[in-house]
Amino acid sequence: MSQSVERQFAVADSIDAALSARRSGAAVLAGGTWMMRDPRRGHDLPDAVVVLSGLSGMTDIAIDPDEVVVGASVTHEALADALRGSAGFEGVVVAAEGAANPAIRRVATVGGNLCTPDFSAADLVPAFLAYGAMVELATPERTLILNMAEFLKQRRELLRTAILTRIHLRRDVAASAHARLPLRKAGDYPVAIVSVAVDGEGAIRIAVGSVEEQARRWTSLENALTRLPGLPASPERAAELAREHMDFSGRDGVEAEGWYRCQVLPALVRRAFACLPKLETRA
Amino acid sequence: MSVTFRLNGQTTRFHDDPMTPLIDVLRREKFLTGAKPVCREGFCGACTVQVDGEAQMACLKPMGLLDGREVTTIEGLGNGREPLHPLQVAFAAADVVQCGMCFPGMVMALSAFVRDHPEADRTAIKTAMVGNICRCTGYERIIDAVVDHLKDGAAPKAELADV
Numbered sequence: 001m002s003q004s005v006e007r008q009f010a011v012a013d014s015i016d017a018a019l020s021a022r023r024s025g026a027a028v029l030a031g032g033t034w035m036m037r038d039p040r041r042g043h044d045l046p047d048a049v050v051v052l053s054g055l056s057g058m059t060d061i062a063i064d065p066d067e068v069v070v071g072a073s074v075t076h077e078a079l080a081d082a083l084r085g086s087a088g089f090e091g092v093v094v095a096a097e098g099a100a101n102p103a104i105r106r107v108a109t110v111g112g113n114l115c116t117p118d119f120s121a122a123d124l125v126p127a128f129l130a131y132g133a134m135v136e137l138a139t140p141e142r143t144l145i146l147n148m149a150e151f152l153k154q155r156r157e158l159l160r161t162a163i164l165t166r167i168h169l170r171r172d173v174a175a176s177a178h179a180r181l182p183l184r185k186a187g188d189y190p191v192a193i194v195s196v197a198v199d200g201e202g203a204i205r206i207a208v209g210s211v212e213e214q215a216r217r218w219t220s221l222e223n224a225l226t227r228l229p230g231l232p233a234s235p236e237r238a239a240e241l242a243r244e245h246m247d248f249s250g251r252d253g254v255e256a257e258g259w260y261r262c263q264v265l266p267a268l269v270r271r272a273f274a275c276l277p278k279l280e281t282r283a
Numbered sequence: 284m285s286v287t288f289r290l291n292g293q294t295t296r297f298h299d300d301p302m303t304p305l306i307d308v309l310r311r312e313k314f315l316t317g318a319k320p321v322c323r324e325g326f327c328g329a330c331t332v333q334v335d336g337e338a339q340m341a342c343l344k345p346m347g348l349l350d351g352r353e354v355t356t357i358e359g360l361g362n363g364r365e366p367l368h369p370l371q372v373a374f375a376a377a378d379v380v381q382c383g384m385c386f387p388g389m390v391m392a393l394s395a396f397v398r399d400h401p402e403a404d405r406t407a408i409k410t411a412m413v414g415n416i417c418r419c420t421g422y423e424r425i426i427d428a429v430v431d432h433l434k435d436g437a438a439p440k441a442e443l444a445d446v
């Protein structure tokens with residue numbers, strides 16, 4: 001069990017201490033459900049880690065009338081429990097309570113899910129992308145607040161020094177849904193994910209995860225759906241448009257080939273639209 | 284690094300690499316071999332223990348995160364000489380165990396679940412078992428036994444000899 005050089009394990013008592021540990025090369029350790037499997041992927045565990053969960057606000061979920069703020073150390077289970085039954089958050093809740101299995105959801109954090117650039121099948125990434133979440137990062141220079149698309153674009157570079165501290169969810173989403181296709185041979189990871197959110201003005205955002213290396217918005221489908229009269233479209237019509245506007249190149253993997261990931265997308269679009277709470281009947 | 288935690292009710296210390304998975308400490312240092320390292324990836328549930336009363340996978344739990352925590356293993360729940368947990372009694376009475384490889388994890392996951400969800404129905408029980416794979420039983424008899432256990436309410440702890 002011993003290793004030759006003693007590993008550094010720091011529990012940060014301030015964000016500055018955490019940033020300073022990062023500058024000295026420590027990796028953030030959250031729930032460990034991704035990092036602890038590094039040796040199975042042929043990588044060594046980091047020589048130094050820093051734990052953030054003791055920092056103020058990191059495990060809190062603040063629910064205000066205009067905004068929900070989620071600390072980066074909040075677990076999937078806590079996120080689903082806090083938002084279950086709140087209008088507009090349906091997709092985020094399905095993503096948080098559908099990922100992995102109960103024992104993993106109890107420890108795996110929101111921060112860990114968003115800060116793993118090599119993990120294409122992360123559920124919360126497309127759910128937050130569709131929702132329109134903003135990500136707050138502490139960097140050595142300043143606090144940064146970015147939208148999800150910007151964060152994903154710069155994620156690898158930013159995470160060399162930055163720490164994700166909070167997710168901001170404005171409460172202007174009227175309804176959302178999250179449809180995923182897990183496969184046993186993929187270790188129950190989803191091989192394709194579709195998240196949909198409709199805001200109070202009727203604007204639709206659709207995000208796709210696990211199909212390409214990185215989750216992204218399906219803007220061609222969003223535009224086609226926006227041109228339809230009456231929102232949102234029927235599940236069948238949405239699936240037809242998904243077939244017409246297929247612009248993904250699926251990633252090949254041992255768990256599923258790229259063409260398959262793309263082929264199941266219209267069915268996932270149909271399922272997501274079928275799960276979307278009916279706007280006119282909502283309280 | 285030195286980690287102080289409680290293991291099956293006793294204060295214990297660990298002085299070594301803080302990223303050592305709990306499962307290795309349980310089996311190699313504490314000789315508690317109930318929890319099994321099968322997949323070491325969080326998928327099978329054979330290593331499930333309770334940390335502060337919550338079912339978690341010991342294969343993915345670094346020792347450094349356990350400072351001040353309470354760890355309970357299947358040996359702490361009932362060692363065969365003392366009264367068994369009522370759920371173990373229900374499993375034994377319904378003769379659900381086959382090879383037994385998955386059962387320490389199954390019991391640690393489901394005993395926490397029935398404590399927190401005494402009204403659970405079949406679907407809820409199935410959902411709670413998603414992370415505990417059993418290659419032998421086909422699950423249905425395990426679920427039957429949990430349903431019976433919940434129907435019986437909080438049965439008193441029983442001696443193995445009573446079963």
Ligand SMILES: Cc1cc2nc3c(=O)[nH]c(=O)nc-3n(C[C@H](O)[C@H](O)[C@H](O)COP(=O)(O)OP(=O)(O)OC[C@H]3O[C@@H](n4cnc5c(N)ncnc54)[C@H](O)[C@@H]3O)c2cc1C
Nearest residue numbers: 030031032033034035099100109111112113122123164325
């Ligand atoms: C059996 C199993 C099944 C799974 N199934 C799913 C699934 O269906 N869907 C899904 O989405 N995921 C799934 N996962 C993946 C897992 O849920 C994610 O990897 C998890 O969210 C990681 O969180 P963690 O807290 O455990 O992260 P850790 O393992 O602690 O960290 C992961 C990475 O994120 C970095 N990091 C963590 N927090 C921060 C922060 N605040 N700031 C900067 N960097 C940070 C770490 O340095 C590390 O590189 C599964 C995992 C397992 C073991």
Ligand code: FES
Nearest residue numbers: 321322323328342
């Ligand atoms: S060995 Fe831990 S979940 Fe399989």
Ligand code: FES
Nearest residue numbers: 382383417418419
């Ligand atoms: S009884 Fe054999 S794996 Fe479950």
